[in-house]
Amino acid sequence: GTGVSVRAGTTTAAKATDDLMGLDEESGFSTVPYTSVTTAPKIRRKPVLTIPEAIIAGEIEGRVEVELTIAADGTVARVEVVAGLHPEADTACMADLRKTHWKPGTRDGVPVVVTGVPYSCRYQMVLD
Numbered sequence: 001g002t003g004v005s006v007r008a009g010t011t012t013a014a015k016a017t018d019d020l021m022g023l024d025e026e027s028g029f030s031t032v033p034y035t036s037v038t039t040a041p042k043i044r045r046k047p048v049l050t051i052p053e054a055i056i057a058g059e060i061e062g063r064v065e066v067e068l069t070i071a072a073d074g075t076v077a078r079v080e081v082v083a084g085l086h087p088e089a090d091t092a093c094m095a096d097l098r099k100t101h102w103k104p105g106t107r108d109g110v111p112v113v114v115t116g117v118p119y120s121c122r123y124q125m126v127l128d
Helices: 053-057 087-098
Strands: 005-007 020-022 031-033 062-070 076-083 113-123
Touching (some): 076 087
16 A cells, blocks of 8 residues: 555566566565576586686695576676685686676576576696
């Protein structure tokens, strides 16, 4: 009975629709864990990793393990380091992954925000 309508949607990770709903109407939340999607998100193109000078100078090798949140439009909404390698490598990996674009995950054919998507950035010395 307020006479107020709002744009439909439950996340800031997707563009607002033109659909309107009353404040008392329920809308399902569109964020699901990685293990609950019908189709998992898939990276469209692997990122070119930025290799920090400290990693080169220290001849540091290994992986930065991260978990991503992929928005319903395929952008990276959040990056969380699960197992770091070196502070500069961790930062570079996170920055490079934020620039990537993904094919969104779906649940029953509908693109959804997916949390807990595993990914790793591998740093390895290449001998010439």
